Every structure is written in structure tokens, then in C-alpha cells.
Amino acid sequence: MSNPYIPSIAKIMDIIDETPDTKTFVIEPGLSFKPGQFVELTVFGYGEAPFSISGGNEDSIELSIRAVGNVTRKLHAMKIGEHIGIRGPFGNGWPLEKAEGRDLLIVAGGIGLAPLKPVIEWVCKNRSKLNEVTLIYGARKPSLLLFKRMFEEWKKCMNILLTVDEPEEGWKGEVGVVTKLCGKVKEFSDALTFMCGPPVMMKYASKTLIDLGFSPDDLYLSLERNMRCGIGICGHCAVSGMYVCKDGPIFPLDEALKFIEKPHEVQGVLD
Amino acid sequence: MDTFVKIAKSKLKDFLQHIMENYTLYAPVKKKISRFERIEDPSQICLLPNRTEISLKPIFLPPKESLFRWKKVEDGYIIEDCLNGKEKKVIFGAKGCDVASLKILDLYMMEVSDPYYASRRKDTIIIGITCEYPRESCFCTAFGGMIPDEYDLWLTDIGDYYFVDIGSERGKELVSMELFERASPEDEERKREKIERAEQEIRKMAKIELEEYQDMEDKFEDKIWEELGDICLSCGRCNLICPTCHCFDVRDITNLDGSAGERIRVWDSCHLFEFAKTSAENFRRDRRARVRYRIYDKFVFSVKRYKLYACVGCGRCIDSCHAGIDIRDVLRRLIR
Amino acid sequence: MVEKKIEIKEITKIEGHANLTIEIEDDRVKRVAFGIHEGLRHFETLIIGKRYHYLPELTSRICGICNVAHQIASIRAVEDALGIEVSEQVKDLRKLMLISSHIQSHILHLYFLALPDYIGVESAIELARKDIKLVKKAFKLKEACNYMTALIGGRAVHPCTILPGGFSKRITKGMIDKYLKKMREIYPFLLESAELFLSLDYPPYERESEYVALRDGRGIPLYEGKIATMHAVFDAHEYGEHIKERAVDYSTAKRSLIDGRDFMVGALARININGKLREDARELANRFGIRFPSNRVAWINPAQALENVHYAMEAMEIAENLKEYEPEKIEVPRTDGEGVAAIEAPRGLLIHHYVIEKGKCRYANIITPTAMNAENIERSLEGYVSKIADEDDGFIRKEAEKVIRAYDPCVSCSVHVMRIGKMSTFL
């Protein structure tokens, strides 16, 4: 029996600057994972934190990480060739099989695009299995849009709608919240939606889509909680009898709604 | 098992001595507080008339434990697992609530096997004993009574003898010794009476009966959470003392220059401010929400997930709460 | 007319903030002022109105070095005031704490504060670069002493187990054995340290002084006894008739005189007053030709080193015969009373005096060793500098610092009181 608490050692093979605050780390060895799953990443001495896998395969995986906390700030200071610890993959992953033969709407905000990138890459590989595919992606500023380098490639397979809250020089696209763009996808008839982003964004985007006639059962959200063990034991990510780490992080909307623990909580996801 | 046996009180010491030859023995001792400890000599054991102040939990899930140690080397890190070898254990003298709590802990800790817990828990032999008279805070009868479903041997004081119920093959092997005698129907009757009397006493005090899996979810917005939130100290004692609470925090400790370190886990409490905090937000900032979470986790969410109440009615949280929050009162309000 | 002024704005390697001004005119000393400029922390006002069981906790915070002495003096004064009985066993345990903290304080002073002067380095940190073994040894000794104090007291700085009449925790035979084992372990190093500090080249200055220390006629008491001078012996309760405090305008600390004279307290005073060094210590003194009573001021340092040996022997003797301590409920016979305790802190005599009414402190007077020594320090400096006044400034400065450091002044202790006077109180 292998010990699920012991990380395996991985090496940073490449570091790609995505935005001023986000870097993609390419690490080896990789692992086989489902889009939407996450790993627990250890920076030895600093601690462990969960991160969605943003790409890769058994040979190497990519983790796109914003510097916000103790572990991530240290990680950002690390160099190619240094080592980290990895546990996982954990979590359930996006229900890709449900998308086959249907429209797919991908909605992302900010760093929320990271767990959806493997979905986009899957779409590009399996384009014929799907009908309409649209990516709606918003960020605070144009310079904070992730994976810009991939957009041209992705555009070959899907419709991409971008928006920013604060335009910068040279920005010709939309300005405003993601929700605004959601209103433009009326032509979808039988769509599955995968969504990840800040809680407020997910809340309003879901609401807009449901108003447009999207079925709540077809809306999948990726949630974030304080996952310490990653395997459903430590209790930190548990809500309403479910564990984000084990039963999620991806939940259909009505399940995800339970995570707010009811309205007066007004602190949590989708509040 | 159809035969019942008994053991003379005077022979109990010999029995325990015998156990200690093949197993490590854990039994209640009373120092400043009463708890289960590893026994070196049977005379250390203090069989209390009711539950110990500290539950069985720390034997299997210690308050603090190292998960692994690591050291930086030329090309990466070397990791040393802190998982220890197994120890053949016998727990002697546990009361019904504590034995019942193990079943619940097992569910939480071993749905995905926790190797540290599992290695300590596996093959542990349980020899329980009936409460003589309950504590004021006891309410195990709300969850089915004083005798748990699973045990290896169960002792009940019937005067000069302990009546012994056999609950497993392993238990049966243990009583094959000459120290045990066949019990008579009268002995069994006395045992039954004894248990009934004690249970009645608990019922009288506890005044709470829970039906199987009562729905309390509609009390989410009840005023009670505000009342409790005002008085709760968020000290976390109820969590730590609870035999079924199992949440833990994971921390990394290093030497001064960060070249070596260890990862430990420490019991955590869902009452603490930072328990549900992520890098982005704190999901249970409000004290009311934290108080409610503990109750819901034990009586609503556990039912959803495992079809059981994650409480055994030991009443330790009642005794330990400075603010005087009595989980029985809370439940009475919720099932009303 | 040649005038010079030597000023040390901040005397280092002493506990607390003090300064020194020496004015010399034509190779003659005109003025020596040992000033204490540390801010006032008026503990005697602070503890008024506090419950009696908080007094040891609060007065412990007068000083981070001799806090064990303060705590024990305080608890003894409280016990004296309220008529609380103390068993011999509790007294012995307190003595053990006093001794280990006493040795710790002496080691800190000898190795870290005094020794650099005699080896010609700036600090123990520099010394560590030169002779890491020696510094490590000193740290080991300190660590061992702290460990012993913490065994009984819970921790070495501001112990947390002392209660009126006893201790808050069980002190097992195992703990006492550990104490004994540790003391035996460091004993050879204490002998070695004594050899080192008895062999240094100390300033030769001698001055006839009054010495004051506890005396019980049996040994060199730390815990209790009568107060003795070279000329008189009196009960601690009568301290007020003999020791008078006064203020000087260049210092925030009070000064004390005994029967109108300046006087010295501390290691040298203790040995001068009592003699009675235990065998190993006596032998060492003889071997190095050191005789007591002595008026050589800088011999405070060798006296401390000898005391370490003496008290270590005493502690081992006590620990060998000590039984396990089990805490018990202590009866407090009354809630009103007046109490005085005189004990020996590492730096010398320490007096706590309280009036307690309805369980609360109504009056407090605390006289610390450094307050008692301050006048004596100044007079000694005056005397010594007069003899070397024709030397260059650097030399005078160094020698003056040696003398001040020999006293191991504890300035934080000395400024615990609020002085009524023109100096503004900032707090």
C-alpha cells in the first residue's frame, strides 16, 4: 500500500511567464490525469497547496500558478532544475463524456482558465465529436489574460470571446464582466457548460445562463476550498457532507449551490 | 455465539497479564485526568464506573504526528516515511460510547485509507466493559444504548464475576483459557438487569431520543445559531475532546536554513477562525456558521454521507464547554 | 590647570541602561557620577491594589535575570504577611531553584559580561570567534542551569509554578533526580570555571567597605536568615531602621545607605560576612591565595566563581535527600497583614516588603541589590580613579568599566520604583 501523504519528487523543467503574476511550471515526471483534476504541490519547508493541472501527460505536466500565498510566492522564486513534491492527481475531473455530440460552452475568469485548458486541448483533439464550442474568458486587464500564446491555435477549433474589466492601450475587445458575454450565446441549443472563476463571476454567469434557458443539470463548476490532505480526510474542504477534494472539485450547479450552506452564510462560493 | 462465559474478578489480573505476553495492552489509568495508556503492570489500571475523560481517539489518531521527514540533497530531496510498524493491541476497559466511536472514526479515516490511522487501528482487539453508572452528561441511549454493535469481548460486572459476552472469533480465542467459567442463565439475567438499569438512568437524565436520521436541515436559519454564536469561545475544546472529530491541519517545520524538515499533522477544529479559509476568502468567518457547522457535520452531513449520526453521546463536549453549550439542548431544539 | 572629563553614555554588558561621568582636575578626581538613565517602571505603584497571588508574578517582571530571586522574595513576603506555613520540603525546592538560577546568573556575568574585558575582546560574540570551545562551555553551563530551574519552575525566565505555600505542579522524584544528575554533570566545569576566574589579573584596588548579607550561622544562606553587617545583625523586619534610601539628581534609581554608610552586597559580601565556604571552594581559594574577608573590589568576580562551586555542592546535598512533592491545597489563614522577606539575589541582598489588606496589596517597598550597591560603586570608582588619574583616558575608562561590571549591576532592577521629585515621570 503506497502512502498517499508522501509526495513524489518532481523537477521543474521549464517556467513560462504567462502574466505579470502567473507562471506556468512544466514539471517531470508527469502523470496521467483527467482534465479538471488537481495535484497537491509541496515546496519543501514552505508547505503544500492544491493546484489544477493545466496541461501535460505522463511525461510532464503543466501547472499554471498565480503568486498569492506562502507556497506560491516561493514557487515563483524557484528556477528551472529545482525540485518540488507532487501528490495526486486528485479530484473528479470535468465530465467530458457528457459533451460528446453536444454544444460546449467554456466560461472562465482569471486564473480559472487553468483547469479548463486541458478541456480546450481535448476539444482541439476531438473537435469532430462536438457541435458548437465557445470559450468565454475574462480577466481584470488584458495583460492578465492567461495563455494568450495559445489563442490563435484554439481559435481554429472554437469561438473565443474575450473581455476585460479595465482596458489597456491597444485593447480592441470587449470591456465588462464575463456575464455580459454570456448573454451572447443564445444560439446554443443543447449545451453543456464548464465554468471556473471567482465565486462572484460564477454566481452571476450561472444565473444569466439559466435565465437564457440553460439547464442547471448541464452547468458544471470547479470550486476552490482549503484542501489540506487532498483525499477527503482532513475535513477542511468538507461542506454539506461532501469533500471538494474527493467528490469535486467539479460539481453540477445544484450540488455546488449546497456549498454556500444557505443564503445567510453570504461568504462563500456563489453567494 | 451461543455459550456465555464469566471470569472471577480475582482472576482478571491473570487474564490481563496473559494478554500482555502477546499484545500491548491499553487500559484506563487515572492520573490528573483519566485516559487510556499503555499498561506496563495491571495494577496501573483504574477501571472507572463510567467513561474516561479522554477518549480512545489519541491511541489511533494522536494529537500531533509526523507524516514524513525530508532532507535536501544534491539532486532533489530524500523523504523518510514516519509510518511505523504495526503493534498488536488490546484495548481493555473501554465503555460503549468509545467503542462505538471507533466505528465512526473508521468510516471517516478509512474511506480512503489513512495509512497512519489504519496501521494503528488494524487488528486491535476490543474488550469493553459496561458502565456502572453514567455521568451526568451521558446520553448514549440517544444513539442506541450502552452496548455497541461490534466488540471482541464485553464484560459486565455481576458481583464477584464479570459476565463475558463474546463478539468475535478473536474474542472467542481469548476466553479459551482456564480462567473462564461457563455462565449460568441467572448470571445472564443479572447482566441484563444491570445494563437495563444503567440505561434507564441515562434516559432519565438525558431526556433525549433521536429517531433514526431525523431531518434537521430546515433549522439552518434557526435563531439558535445566533444564540450559540454569541457565547461560543471558539476554543475548539469540543472538537478535540470528541471521539469522532478527526479533522487535522498539516504543517511544515524546518531547521533554521530550510535544508531539512518534517511534515506534521495536528488536530484541528472547525470552530477556529481560519479553518475554512482559502487564499481567496474565509468561508466560515462568522462564529454562528462555525457553531452550526459542527452540529450539522455530526447530525446532517454524516447522515447524508454515511447514514449515521457522527456522535455517540459520550457527553465529553458538554463537560468541556466553558460556555455551557449542551449538545442535548441543541438537538432538542433542532428536532422540535 | 588640566581638566578632563570621561563620559560613558551607555555602559554596555550590564543589565539595563547606565552612564558614567568622571571629571578629573590636575590628576585629581573632582567628580564621579554613576547615573542610571533607564526609564522608570514604577512597580511599587503598579502592584498596589493587586491580589496577593499576582505579586510574585508581577514583581518577577522587575528583572529578567534575577526573576527567580524576586519571585521567591515576593512569595516569602506574601507568606509572611498572611501567615502561610511553608514546609521544609518546599523551602528546599525553592532553594534548588534559587541555586540554579544563581549559578546561571553568575555564569552569564562571568563569561559574557566580565570575561571579554580581561581577554581583550569586545564581546562574547567576538570571543566565540577566537575560542569557540570556551564559549560553548559557557553556554552549556547556562543551558544546564536553565534546565534545572525549569525542571522545578516550568521555565527559566519568569518561572510559572511558584504559589503561596508551595508549587502548582507535582515535582516527581524523577525531576529531582534529573536536577541532581545535571548538577553533578556540570560540577567539574564549575570547578574549571572557578580556576579560570581565580587566575585572571584583576584591578588591585582595595577599599575598606561595609558589607551586608544574610546570615544564619550555618553556611552562606540564600533563602532566609538575619541581615548581617560587619558590625551588627538584625532581623529582616527591622530593615527600615537601618537601611535608608535617598535620591540623587543624576540617576533615576534610588540609593541606599546602611546606618549612614555606603555598603556592598553580593558574592563578595556574602563570603566576607559568612566565611564558611564549602570544602572544594575553600580549597580553590586557598590554592589561588585568595583570603576572605577581602576589600579588593574586583574580587567580586572570583567570589562569584567560588560561590558557584559552593552552592552546587549545597544543591547536590539538598537534592539527594529530597522527596517527591505533591501539590496540596494551601490554607491562607488571614487576608490582612504586613510581611517582609530578605533573600540573597545573585547580586546581593533583596528585600520585599508588603502590606496586604483584604487580600490586596496596599503598600509595597522593594529594595534591590543594585540600589544598595549604587553608592558603593561610585565611592569605589572615586577611590580607584584617584589612584590612576594620571593615566590616559582609555585606560581609566577600561578600568572603571571593569570595576562597574564586577558589581554586575542590574539596572532594570534598580529602577523599578517611582521617585517623587523633579524628574518627570513619562509613564
Added chain:
Amino acid sequence: MNIGIFSLSCCEGCSVEFLNMEEEILDILNHFGIENFRLVKEVNKLPVDVAFVEGVPANENEVAKLLEIRRNSEILVALGSCSATGGVLAPGAKPVGHYVDVDHCLYGCPFSRDELKEFLTSIIIDKAFGKKEYSVCMECSLLENGCLLEEGYLCMGPITVAGCNALCPSNGKPCLGCRGSYEDANLKSHAKILLDKGFSKDEIIDAFSLFSHRDLREVIEWLKRR
């Protein structure tokens, strides 16, 4: 990196406790130069990278000294209760944070050596160091000590910030609250509980004022009005 240990008015127990790190100090010296430590050094310099300040300013000179230390240090750490919260001197004195920006506080009278080590490590390896948001009571329960509050002692554990590993209660003495309270502490409820347990208003105010006077001013006032 250079550190300095500075004393304002106080008992200097924290300086002493710093020296009590004993052998660890030699390890610390491998990472830090001690540029300023009046208790043991004759030559003391500014600036320093990390300034540990114990005590409170008790006169104009000390305020000036504190300002000078702040100007000449990258990181200023309030070392021990006096400096961090005012400690036993609080009824009259103000903590260091009243005069200058404080980057970190090491609570306790004296501070906890384990916490100092944790802090120094965090500086050396550039790791976050924050105030604990839970109580001494929690730490005490982790040690399974048995409860002094239950036994009838006036214990400040439930409202006092953790980090000392429940030292006093582990030694049989109720927590005096020397570390001050934490943000989430339910101060009023604690006061009410103590009243319910039969302690007099006066006793509670005494206990609340002992170390944490500044933190608990509001509750003390509330108690007085009751």
C-alpha cells in the same frame, strides 16, 4: 543578514531569553551577524536588517531611540509582551506599535523560544510568519492537560493567543494572558462565563488587566459598567 536586539524600559528578560537559546545561538550566528546587543556587546551599530525591540519607551529619549531604530531597520519585531502589547506595564505604557510600524510581534512574557526559531527560520528561508488565530486553550487541549478553568481557576487560556504551547497550564498554573488576545477571541463571553463561574467582577477585571490591559480595555470597561 544583521540583527540587533534592543532594550527599552523593561526587565530585559527577553534579552536574557534570547541568550538562553544557548547552543542554537551559535547556529543562529551562522546566518545572522549580531550587530547590536547592548547586554553582551560593547560595539553596537545601526543599521540592522532585523531589529528586535523589547520593552516600552518610558521617556522621550527612548522614544527617540525607538524612532532611530525604526529608521535604521528593514524589519522591526516587537519582542515580548511589553513591546507587543504593553504587557504588565500596559496600564501606563504604550506598546512599541503605538510609536512606530511593527512588522511582527513575538508575544509572551518572555517570548517563546520555539516561536522565535520559527520566526528566524521564516526570515532565513523567506517564509510567511503570521499571528496565530486561535487560543492557548486549544494548545492546552492538544496536550490533553485537563482543564484548570473547570477546576475553578481563573484561566485566560480561551482568549489568549496561542504560541507558548500552553506552558503555564501545563505546569498547573492558570494562563495569565501574557500573550494578549487574538482577533477572533470572544472576550465578552469569556467574561460572562467567569462571572457565571462565581468569580467577582473585581477579580475578573484584575485578571484581565494584568497583562492584556490594552487589548481588553473595552471588556474591562463593560465589566465595570455592569
